[in-house]
Amino acid sequence: MKKAISLLLSAALALGMLAGCGQTPSSAPQSGSAAAPGSETATEPVTIKIWHDGDEAIMQTIADTVNSRLSGDNITVTFEKKTGLSDQLKLYGSDAANGPDMYFYAHDSLGTFVAMDILAPLSEVAGADVLADALPMTVEAGQIGGEQYFLPVYFETLVFLYNKALWQGDIPTTTEDLYAYMQANTDTAAGTYAVVNQHSTAYNVSPFINGFGGYILNEEGHPGLNDPKTIEGVEYNKKFAALQADGDYNTVTTLFNEGKAAAIIGGPWLVSGIRDAGIDFGVASLSDMTLPNGNPLAPYAGVQGVGVLKTGAEAHPEAIGKVLAALASPEVGVALAKSSGCAPANSKAYEDPEVAADELIVAIQKTAETAQPMPNIPEMGVLWGPAESFLVAVNKSGEDVATAAETAQQAALQAIADMQ
Template sequence: MKKRLFSLLMTMAVTAGLLTGCAGSKAQVDDKTIVIWHDKEDAVVEVLQDKLSQLEPDIHVVLEKKSDLTESLKMVGNDPNSAPDMYIFAHDKIGVYAEVGILADIKDLIPEDQLTDYIDTTLAAATYKDTIYQLPIYYETLLFVYNKRYMEDSEVPSTTEDLYAYMEENTAGGHYGFVEQHSTPYYAAGWLAGFGAEILSKDGTPCLDSAEVQSALNYHKKFVELMPGETEYATVNTLFSEGMAHSTIAGPWLIPTVRESGMDVGVAPMPVIDETGKPIMPYMGVQGVQVLKFAAENKKDSVTKVLNVLMDPEVEIELAKASGCAPARNSCYDNADIKSDEVVMMMKETAQNAVPMPNIPEMDVMWSVMGNLLTDVNLSGKDIAESTAKAQQEAEQLIQSMK
């Protein structure tokens, strides 16, 4: 086991052991109260609270917001006095918490045949070392978004070369044909995947000096040259929101904001990369509920009833209507309200080629390494081969230090 994870596990074990001794016997466990940590916006919480209230008075569910959820969870582990019973969060931290031994196997609480309606990629995202540690609720992907004031539907690029031609014709005088967070790993990952490249292999081996990564970076660079040098989240969103950028790649969370400003905004499939025949393939983030082992063992009946409520397709439909969340269950897409939501349906289409974010512990170090690589190549103009070799060595050293 990795040193950092082992140290964390030992700290959790000692703390939980001491506190459990003070807590008393299993009979003193309040198995009628379920605490769920989350970091979600009010619209999502309102839907969840309304649906879970149907368990009252037999089961009282407390939804507790944690702005620093991941760090808080590391501190409390499986301590029955401090830890939640469940938490709702993205899937990419599953590997970390599975390795430290605090998560329960969802199949120990829900029969596997009840999971058949879930979109395959959401279950793949929820799985670590052949064990499903998350019950998916909804997912998000990046989208190709455009301002219809400048880019008519007939002009939406179907390929990246079409996009490049549009950028050349429309980038001038402070206006940009297309902008994106080109040097942020989460956004750049879609271009890499379109070239068949990986940031990290499934077994935790970094792949930053591969021919595919180098080809992707080299091809993508000509697009970067037609964008502003500063492309952080706020800059890109401001350029698009204020009509200075005609199109962008953004998350669904941007769309309500620009619509409120009066923009006639459109969403479209990701352009296909001419050199590979594959579309830009963004990361997919799956939001769902994870169960801590202590709760699974000592509150199994109540936890299972909570999971059963969250498995109701109506929950996901209401979340989609309230917050634009794309349901994780296939059957939800038969609903008329879902079918008529162009953003949700475009996420479903994009998800056909999206790549679930890696959920293995090694990914934690890759975000910063990849960010440095993108800065070197896109902003500092450094040699791609030399930069990828340097990044590969740095990633290997950081991952080795975890072992």
């Protein structure tokens, strides 16, 4: 009897282990099925699911504004936080039952999703008017091969943040004056610095590289780490790096927040930490600082916005078109600027007096004139590594710039070749 029971239990346990392997019938309408795509009417309630990996407060602001605009259309937008969104979309990007209808993320991973063939162009669900008021730089960030896949909502770029109690005099208008100020006011032995920057991170050196006319990756997907102009920019950054401590994120932000650095080159994401540290800070645009060649500093910009998944576009084209129109409205931009200090992609949002009075947002908007959107083609994903190795070799290991550039270029070409 005992044997029979244990045999039975073993079999049950073994079968139980396989229980999860069954197929769940898909509840979402499939393309070409009886529930024809795009057949929803204004009376049927529709829920649009958007996945994001961002700040919950920012997403809540967007959700509240969009949902109040769409209440008359019977459309509800829900935002779901998914950590590691990029990997999540690799798994669920073409899964109509379990995946999202849209996603909210930074624009630089757009190329990866387009290469995976999981996104629908915006033209399939919305008219060109959703982009009519957007800043040109943010529109450009959402294009791949001339096709618009991404609706910009807000953007970030590097600005010059300074501690009003520590900075003496005006903010320099040339990088040479800035360097002179740094030389006069930096004491590395005592641990006090004039300006700190993540000097060996490609994103933070982009103002110099782009300003000199160099590039990390061009539109054709060719890396430019050994381009003479890139080398010039990196070489020029080196003398600044020598006066900017170790240059990793934790070190530079702590130096600034503890009042040991008078200024920091960083993005709006640093602001909450600076406020918590009780520092009275001012903001200047990097566009107002010129290099020895006369060009202004030209940082990379990261644009945050939404893309539409093919599965979503097939299931709810009309509803998604309305959601896009609501997201593109100046109200969303104004709400984000007021609640979270984000710089809206919608140019009309800056007409709001409160937004126009915000020093940080205006500095970011000003920088958008010279900023370049980060490359959004998939090759960029493998280039951060070689670019950082290049900067580290020059700034921290003291390698010759030209040699390091050549090594990094070969590594970049190899990394791109490995993608295929």
